[in-house]
Amino acid sequence: MTKNRVCAIFEHLYDDVFSLVDWLHQFRNERKFHGEVLLESDSPSYRNLLETTIIGVTSPAKPLPAGITFSQDSHQREIVLRVIERLYNRKGAGKNILTLGFGPVS
Known part of the structure; x- marks a missing residue:
């Protein structure tokens, strides 16, 4: 198409x-x-x-917030740690190689 x-x-x-x-x-x-x-x-x-x-x-569409930016506010290390934390909190987290050696974040 x-x-x-x-x-x-x-x-x-x-x-x-x-x-x-x-x-x-x-x-x-x-x-x-x-x-x-x-x-x-x-x-x-x-x-x-x-x-x-x-x-x-569609109309009426809500306007985007005026203060929107496209800048990255997180460092790569922080993003990776958040992903690992989410993976760890899932069922069977021990089977994912990214979670090896990590424990739950408190």
Whole structure:
């Protein structure tokens, strides 16, 4: 199914339909966000993802919070530890190689 046919289907279901890249450009312009959506160094697969992902918006849609940022506030070590904690709390956690040597966090 081509992108145009998919968009036509979505247009019957949603008030506004955008590609992800178009939606991000619109978001950037409305919020005075100064970051670039696409960079010269972006891989073709990433560009394809942004161009082929479809966003459907219904009205009235709640506006996004004004203070939204796309910055990473966690270090990789913190993220890995959170993932390990979640894995450990699941059933059969001892079978996952990432949880070896870890115990529950209190």
